[in-house]
Amino acid sequence: MINYTDELRRHNLKATPQRLAISNALHSYGHINIDTLYEMMLKKFSSISLATIYKNINLMLENSYVQEVKIPQNKSVYELTKSYHSHLVCTECGVVEDIKLNMIPLLSEVTTSTTFEISKTDLVLSGLCKKCQ
Amino acid sequence: MINYTDELRRHNLKATPQRLAISNALHSYGHINIDTLYEMMLKKFSSISLATIYKNINLMLENSYVQEVKIPQNKSVYELTKSYHSHLVCTECGVVEDIKLNMIPLLSEVTTSTTFEISKTDLVLSGLCKKCQ
DNA sequence: CTTATAAAGGATAAAAATTATCCTTTATGT
DNA sequence: ACATAAAGGATAATTTTTATCCTTTATAAG
The missing domain is CATH 3.30.1490.190 (Ferric-uptake regulator, C-terminal dimerisarion domain)
Structure with a gap:
């Protein structure tokens, strides 16, 4: 369990518990789609809203905290931003x-x-x- | 206006007027997304259904008659299958x-x-x- | 040139995916 | 500790895509 508080703030994102958990899910999965991320998050926050997932992923994308990877014939997956690959x-x-x-x-x-x-x-x-x- | 009858049949697709028009739209645009394709088609077939567009593009994808290109931060575009590029x-x-x-x-x-x-x-x-x- | 038939088209409903709204709660700077 | 902008949750609304059902048509066989 890495603490992503500073990393989130560096990207102008408030370090909420939900965002810290999203960060860790992205880190441990490497690449994850919206549905799987939602499922993972439900285990930690039984009443988290799917809207929260979407709002956060979109905001994280805007702030370059995460990247979208478009997969041929499949749903996009998301990953924490790292050096080019x-x-x-x-x-x-x-x-x-x-x-x-x-x-x-x-x-x-x-x-x-x-x-x-x-x-x-x-x-x-x-x-x-x-x-x- | 190229006649795509044979080309469609070669991909096991019946050569309907709608499909011939889709083929020509793809050819003249090079790359086109669903919405624009629908708009173009409406000019020729004023009562064409959006469902027809989706059904055809999906079938054309299955039969490798067209290819999908996933565009970062945008809607996918479609093109007639050609040699690798x-x-x-x-x-x-x-x-x-x-x-x-x-x-x-x-x-x-x-x-x-x-x-x-x-x-x-x-x-x-x-x-x-x-x-x- | 007919005819039979599987498949395609159109209209529309349904489902799936995404975004917006509204109110309550909370992270954070002072 | 407090004020406040922002985030979360619930849910409605939109948007996108697929399914359904009935009518029409492309095409292969005679």
């Missing part, structure tokens, strides 16, 4: 993993072939994890 | 462009660092297009 998704069991990849060569390829000024890169690699192969 | 998205005006990038080096990097067997790669590069810079 890509994602691996298992199409069988749905597990999501982080992976650090060097995007520099790709980005310079973009620079030479287009006039876009890229500021953000979202890469999701789908396939089978070890267990599901 | 990545996407550029302008965060200002929302325009979506295709871009061919060599993913081989990246994928071999994945192979050496993980046990995942990758079968699909979704890359979305966000930034500013020429006009919006």
